[in-house]
Amino acid sequence: MISMEALLASGLGVVTATGVYLMLRGRTFPVVLGLTLVGYAVNVFIFVMGRLWTNANPLLVGEGPVADPLPQALVLTAIVIGFATTGFVIELALRSRHESGTDHVDGLEPKSGEGAR
Amino acid sequence: MNAVFAIWWQHAPVLSVVLPSLTAVVLLLIGDQGGMAAQGGSHDVGRLRWRRRVALASALLGLVLAAGMVWRASQGELMVYRLGEWPAPFGIVLVLDRLSALMVLLIYLVALPVLWYATGGWDARGRYFHAIFQFQLMGLCGAFLTGDMFNLFVFFEVLLIASYVLLLHGQGRERFRMGVHYVVLNLSASALFLIGLAMLYAVTGTLNMADMAIRVAQLQGENAVLAQSAALVLLVVFGLKAALVPLYFWLPGTYAAASAPVAALFAIMTKVGVYSIIRTHWVIFGADAGPSALAAADWLLPAALTTSALGVLGALAAHTMGRLVAYLTVSSVGTIMAGVGLFTPETLSASLYYTLHSTIVVAGLFLLVEQMAAQRGDAGDHLRPAHAVREPVLLGLMMLFGAASAAGLPPLPGFVGKLMILQSSHGLAAQPWLWTVVLTVGFFTIVGLARAGVIVFWHVQPAPSGGAVSGGSVKLLSAVWAFMVLTVALAVMAAPVKQYTDATATQLTDRAAYQRAVLGDLGNSTRPYTGDR
Numbered sequence: 334m335i336s337m338e339a340l341l342a343s344g345l346g347v348v349t350a351t352g353v354y355l356m357l358r359g360r361t362f363p364v365v366l367g368l369t370l371v372g373y374a375v376n377v378f379i380f381v382m383g384r385l386w387t388n389a390n391p392l393l394v395g396e397g398p399v400a401d402p403l404p405q406a407l408v409l410t411a412i413v414i415g416f417a418t419t420g421f422v423i424e425l426a427l428r429s430r431h432e433s434g435t436d437h438v439d440g441l442e443p444k445s446g447e448g449a450r
Numbered sequence: 451m452n453a454v455f456a457i458w459w460q461h462a463p464v465l466s467v468v469l470p471s472l473t474a475v476v477l478l479l480i481g482d483q484g485g486m487a488a489q490g491g492s493h494d495v496g497r498l499r500w501r502r503r504v505a506l507a508s509a510l511l512g513l514v515l516a517a518g519m520v521w522r523a524s525q526g527e528l529m530v531y532r533l534g535e536w537p538a539p540f541g542i543v544l545v546l547d548r549l550s551a552l553m554v555l556l557i558y559l560v561a562l563p564v565l566w567y568a569t570g571g572w573d574a575r576g577r578y579f580h581a582i583f584q585f586q587l588m589g590l591c592g593a594f595l596t597g598d599m600f601n602l603f604v605f606f607e608v609l610l611i612a613s614y615v616l617l618l619h620g621q622g623r624e625r626f627r628m629g630v631h632y633v634v635l636n637l638s639a640s641a642l643f644l645i646g647l648a649m650l651y652a653v654t655g656t657l658n659m660a661d662m663a664i665r666v667a668q669l670q671g672e673n674a675v676l677a678q679s680a681a682l683v684l685l686v687v688f689g690l691k692a693a694l695v696p697l698y699f700w701l702p703g704t705y706a707a708a709s710a711p712v713a714a715l716f717a718i719m720t721k722v723g724v725y726s727i728i729r730t731h732w733v734i735f736g737a738d739a740g741p742s743a744l745a746a747a748d749w750l751l752p753a754a755l756t757t758s759a760l761g762v763l764g765a766l767a768a769h770t771m772g773r774l775v776a777y778l779t780v781s782s783v784g785t786i787m788a789g790v791g792l793f794t795p796e797t798l799s800a801s802l803y804y805t806l807h808s809t810i811v812v813a814g815l816f817l818l819v820e821q822m823a824a825q826r827g828d829a830g831d832h833l834r835p836a837h838a839v840r841e842p843v844l845l846g847l848m849m850l851f852g853a854a855s856a857a858g859l860p861p862l863p864g865f866v867g868k869l870m871i872l873q874s875s876h877g878l879a880a881q882p883w884l885w886t887v888v889l890t891v892g893f894f895t896i897v898g899l900a901r902a903g904v905i906v907f908w909h910v911q912p913a914p915s916g917g918a919v920s921g922g923s924v925k926l927l928s929a930v931w932a933f934m935v936l937t938v939a940l941a942v943m944a945a946p947v948k949q950y951t952d953a954t955a956t957q958l959t960d961r962a963a964y965q966r967a968v969l970g971d972l973g974n975s976t977r978p979y980t981g982d983r
Binding site for chain 2: 375
């Protein structure tokens with residue numbers, strides 16, 4: 334029987350690896366996608382750093398164990414900041430595409446470098 | 451008046467964060483049509499004048515507040531400001547100690563002349579320059595004052611998102627190209643920051659820096675290993691901000707692409723990385739942190755010395771003056787980090803003095819370079835022969851002053867700072883390495899700047915006919931002079947400044963006093979939450 338911890342850890346690993354792979358691509362769109370995926374992985378990572386809980390109240394209600402509330406608050410902050418920065422980076426990528434005429438992250442098409450400046 | 455003073459006395463740390471953010475809101479409300487004023491547009495000229503007045507007044511007030519905080523910190527007071535009166539470690543605290551006060555003062559010493567320079571025309575070349583500038587100041591002040599790790603992350607994001615926009619100010623293809631790199635790199639660093647933070651939270655159960663310091667010292671076995679990994683993850687994050695080897699490659703291109711006032715303000719951004727490394731690796735992972743003590747010591751010094759050496763090599767190879775100054779920034783960060791990485795109070799004190807000096811010199815050089823480039827026609831800041839600048843004597847002397855100051859020639863404060871770093875390393879195992887690198891780097895800094903000076907001032911071609919280039923405006927040059935006066939003041943007042951940094955270093959090593967001040971005598975502390983009530 335696979336434990337929940339192992340499942341989550343490997344899942345996070347796969348998502349992070351995918352995100353890093355995408356971030357290393359040469360076009361801005363995959364890079365933005367990669368950043369988003371890494372952001373998701375990090376958010377879940379923060380969340381599980383308060384340990385995994387089953388059958389626990391999310392809030393201090395009644396008897397019984399309660400899940401650690403602090404990572405939930407942290408992850409909310411991280412999600413909000415992540416949304417804002419993702420929005421910004423998409424807009425920036427679009428403007429960069431508009432200014433340079435290519436969506437390559439270096440602002441130059443790899444093969445046709447001459448005269449592009 | 452007394453009532454105002456009483457409010458400041460009670461709320462000093464938070465006022466320094468609130469002031470720029472409120473100013474930014476006011477500036478947003480004043481509005482910005484953008485571009486109109488530059489073309490002599492109608493009623494936006496009046497608004498532009500108001501934006502400038504409000505921004506300058508706010509920066510001036512901020513400088514006064516910062517000076518007041520330094521005065522209070524120099525009395526030895528460690529002021530803890532509990533936001534919403536939540537007791538630490540449960541709520542967020544702002545901590546005003548000598549280091550924070552000094553860094554906040556440094557922000558405003560740089561920001562005020564830079565803002566003055568920007569009102570000479572740069573602020574009209576895009577929209578909302580002043581508002582974003584104030585948000586940047588807010589993020590910087592908050593990052594230097596907070597006593598909570600997650601709050602540090604939040605203020606990092608505030609200052610970063612403001613810096614993304616400032617970097618793009620004035621627009622243009624090169625800025626967008628470097629902007630994409632800068633933003634993506636910093637977003638990845640933020641992800642790493644969160645990972646490091648979450649790991650630290652998992653083993654310590656707290657985010658308050660003072661409480662974390664207590665918890666980390668008690669960790670044993672595999673938890674201590676986790677904490678050390680988190681410390682090194684954070685070192686990578688802050689190393690990227692500070693531009694340490696191998697994480698500095700983004701800096702030269704980015705700073706060279708930014709408009710001059712923005713690049714000059716960014717001179718302080720690398721110091722945020724330096725500050726955060728000092729905070730985490732001196733206060734949390736300091737010498738008495740049990741098995742996790744000095745987790746970064748093996749990495750910091752070699753990385754710092756390599757940074758210094760590679761930075762100056764980059765300066766030698768630079769093909770534009772902007773890149774030259776940017777590489778000097780990298781090199782100076784290396785020298786600063788060497789003092790931090792030796793982990794003795796004496797070297798830290800010397801490094802702090804050198805931080806003040808190098809930030810001010812680099813900021814001044816960025817502005818000066820643009821003034822020189824403006825008088826060289828098409829060549830701009832490219833290091834190739836062109837016609838002579840219009841005011842060779844004035845600019846030449848200023849360049850000479852800045853170069854001598856950056857390289858560390860006596861009697862300018864660069865010399866004092868480097869001498870302090872060399873002297874403080876006396877008797878340490880790393881002394882030969884440090885001396886070799888610092889002295890060689892100083893020499894090559896002179897060579898690099900002399901090369902630039904020779905090309906710009908002596909290697910001149912006849913001016914094209916009819917190309918009447920105007921001289922630099924007194925207003926713009928006065929900002930550069932302000933930085934030079936500050937440099938000289940730093941040299942003249944070396945003794946009191948050194949006393950202050952000495953006391954700062956001592957205060958940083960006294961972790962028990964810091965913990966007592968933040969957590970109170972009750973010793974409130976948390977533990978990793980495991981479900982028991």
